[in-house]
Amino acid sequence: MRAAPALVAAVAVAALTGCAVPAIDSSSASCATTTVAGLVPTNGVHVGVNLDWGQQLLADYSVQLGRRPAVTVSFTDFPLAPDDERNMDDAVDQIAAEGGMLLLTLEPREGLATVTDGVAAALASRLDGYNCRGVPVIVRFAHEMNGSWYPWGQQPDDYVAAFRRLAAAVHAGAPGSAMMWAPNYGGGYPFTGGRHGAVPGSIDAAAIDTDGDGVPTGADDPYAPYWPGDDAVDWVGMSLYHWGDAHPWGENEVPEPGKFVAQLTGEYGGLGGDDRAVPDFYGIYGEQHGKPVAIPETAALFAPGHGGADELTVKQAWWRQVFAADVPGQLPRLAMINWFEWDKEEPEIGGHIDWTATSDPAIRAAYRSDLPEWALWATPPRTAPPA
Numbered sequence: 001m002r003a004a005p006a007l008v009a010a011v012a013v014a015a016l017t018g019c020a021v022p023a024i025d026s027s028s029a030s031c032a033t034t035t036v037a038g039l040v041p042t043n044g045v046h047v048g049v050n051l052d053w054g055q056q057l058l059a060d061y062s063v064q065l066g067r068r069p070a071v072t073v074s075f076t077d078f079p080l081a082p083d084d085e086r087n088m089d090d091a092v093d094q095i096a097a098e099g100g101m102l103l104l105t106l107e108p109r110e111g112l113a114t115v116t117d118g119v120a121a122a123l124a125s126r127l128d129g130y131n132c133r134g135v136p137v138i139v140r141f142a143h144e145m146n147g148s149w150y151p152w153g154q155q156p157d158d159y160v161a162a163f164r165r166l167a168a169a170v171h172a173g174a175p176g177s178a179m180m181w182a183p184n185y186g187g188g189y190p191f192t193g194g195r196h197g198a199v200p201g202s203i204d205a206a207a208i209d210t211d212g213d214g215v216p217t218g219a220d221d222p223y224a225p226y227w228p229g230d231d232a233v234d235w236v237g238m239s240l241y242h243w244g245d246a247h248p249w250g251e252n253e254v255p256e257p258g259k260f261v262a263q264l265t266g267e268y269g270g271l272g273g274d275d276r277a278v279p280d281f282y283g284i285y286g287e288q289h290g291k292p293v294a295i296p297e298t299a300a301l302f303a304p305g306h307g308g309a310d311e312l313t314v315k316q317a318w319w320r321q322v323f324a325a326d327v328p329g330q331l332p333r334l335a336m337i338n339w340f341e342w343d344k345e346e347p348e349i350g351g352h353i354d355w356t357a358t359s360d361p362a363i364r365a366a367y368r369s370d371l372p373e374w375a376l377w378a379t380p381p382r383t384a385p386p387a
Contacts, residue, residue, distance in 0.1 A: 001144075001239060001297055001340065031132035033176030036234050039101065039136055040292045040335055045328060046070035047375040048100065048338040050297055053087070058094040061341070064358050066368055068378035070100050071138075073296065073338050078106035078141075079119045085126070092130050100378030101136040103180070103296060103338065108142055108152050108162070115162040123166070124173030131176025134381055139177060140296055141166055144184040144239055146222050148194025155198075156207045156225035167232035181285075182237035182296055185263055186222030187275040188247075221279055236285040237294035237336070240264060242318045243301050243348075245271040250349035252308030255300065260321040261330055264295075286333035294336035298322055299355035306351075315357060316366055323372045 048071025051061060062068045074091045076084045088104070095102050106123075108114055127137050142152040145159045152159060167179045190197065190208060198204040198216060210221040227233075240263060242255040253271075262268035266280035286293040300318035302311045322337060343354045357367040 001241070031128075033131040034136045035175065036171075036178040039138065039178055040235075041376055044374045044376040045334055046101075046336040047323075047371070047377065048072055048103070048336065050338055050340040050342065052342045052344075053091065056341075058098050061358065062098055064364060067371070067375075068098050068100060068380065069338075070376050070378050071103050071336055071338055072098075072100060073103040073105060075105045075107060078108050078123075079110075079114055080123070080126075088126070092133065092135050095135050096133050096381065098378060099381050101138060102130070103138050103140055103336075105140045105143055105296075106166075107150070110151070112142070112152050112155060112158045112162040115166055117165060117169070120166045120169035121173060124169040124177075127170060127174035127177045131174055137174070137177040138180050138235060138294075139166070139170055140180040140182050140237065143182045143237075143296070145226050146183040146186065146189060146191075148191040148197035151196055153194065153196040154190070154208060155204050157203070159226055160228045163228040164232045167228065178234035179232060180235040180237050180294060180296065181226075181228060181233045182239065182294070183223050183226060183281075184239045185241075186278040186281070187263065187268065187272065189218055189222035189278070190216040190220065219277060223279060223281060223285070227285075230289055230291075233289075233291060235294055235335070236281075236289070236291045237296040238264065238281055239297045240295050241297070241299055241301065241340070242314075246273070248349070249301060249346075250303050250306055250351070252302055252306055252310075252314050254309045254314055254317045255321065258321070260318070261327070264293075264331070282331060282333070286331075291333070292335035293331065293333045294338075295322070295334075296336070296338050297340045298337060299340040299342075299357070302354050303349060303351060304354055311354070311360070312363055312366060315363060316370065319357065319367060320370055323370060323375070325372060325374075327372075328374050 048069040049061060050073040051058060058072055072095055076088060130137055141163055142159060144150060145152055147153045170177050170179055198208055205216055208216045208220055208225050210224060211219050243249045244251050244253045256270050259270060264282045266278050268275040282293055285291055300315045302314050339357050340355045343356055344352060346353045358364040
């Protein structure tokens with residue numbers, strides 16, 4: 001999902017406790033960074049937030065939640081313009097003060113061809129500077145590339161080439177940063193009707209026609225054509241929301257039990273349709289490929305004024321699945337979950353959706369109460385003692 005870019009501001013440290021995300025002494029004269037492997041928890045799951053930077057400071061969100069997010073997500077156009085660089089710097093300032101890591105979502109809105117060797121190398125150099133400040137970065141490049149709604153969508157060959165080019169630069173130039181491959185959930189693939197769907201008869205359409213019947217359909221694999229390779233990918237992730245039960249979206253509907261795990265593992269057949277032809281994302285890319293699995297974005301749709309179930313019932317039914325006590329046992333390679341904390345216009349319904357879990361005091365209290373024991377939070381940054 002697209003989170004509109006906004007200016008951010010640096011903030012002071014809030015006095016909260018946390019645990020689990022490796023803390024780095026940013027006052028050290030040498031650049032000691034967490035390794036890529038060190039970003040993967042040995043027990044528990046990093047829990048974070050897709051923050052609306054234009055509306056809220058990270059420190060304020062931490063106070064509201066009563067915990068420091070292990071991961072904070074930021075979206076930016078790519079290649080970086082000067083405003084993008086300033087926004088990234090400000091986001092890193094906030095994370096450096098609060099602790100945790102940055103999940104940096106890069107959006108090549110002018111096309112995948114803009115991701116040149118020089119652009120990739122410049123980003124790696126910037127990330128290395130962030131790492132040396134004590135902020136690990138996971139780069140989510142051109143997310144939801146299997147969708148038809150982004151300019152980089154459904155171009156598997158060009159996407160793989162651009163991902164590998166960027167991964168090579170990041171791995172060589174920013175050892176404290178990692179690469180995440182993150183398609184959209186495959187239910188509804190190939191998402192016919194989007195502005196950026198593969199053109200019938202094109203090379204791209206042929207590449208995503210994995211069953212060779214001459215046309216992309218729901219029988220084709222929504223993930224495999226876009227896979228960049230084990231050497232390029234450090235993490236795998238999936239955008240996984242409860243939008244409701246059926247298109248057109250906009251009704252406030254309670255998710256049925258078991259939906260979250262079933263969709264992630266290719267076993268979903270329920271009120272939203274029979275998606276059991278969709279491959280087991282978790283099993284293939286987490287277990288078989290041996291990668292840590294992330295849910296970089298999740299939330300449950302609530303459309304104010306649209307009737308149906310009430311806000312708490314809808315959202316709590318979803319987060320109680322996502323944060324269920326037995327989730328780490330069912331999905332031992334699951335390593336990150338980030339709530340989408342935005343209230344924003346959604347073109348799919350022609351109105352605004354409140355995806356947030358903390359903006360309303362009553363919803364926030366319920367969310368805080370339901371956060372699981374296995375959740376891992378950021379460790380406050382260490383600073384040098386006074387001279």
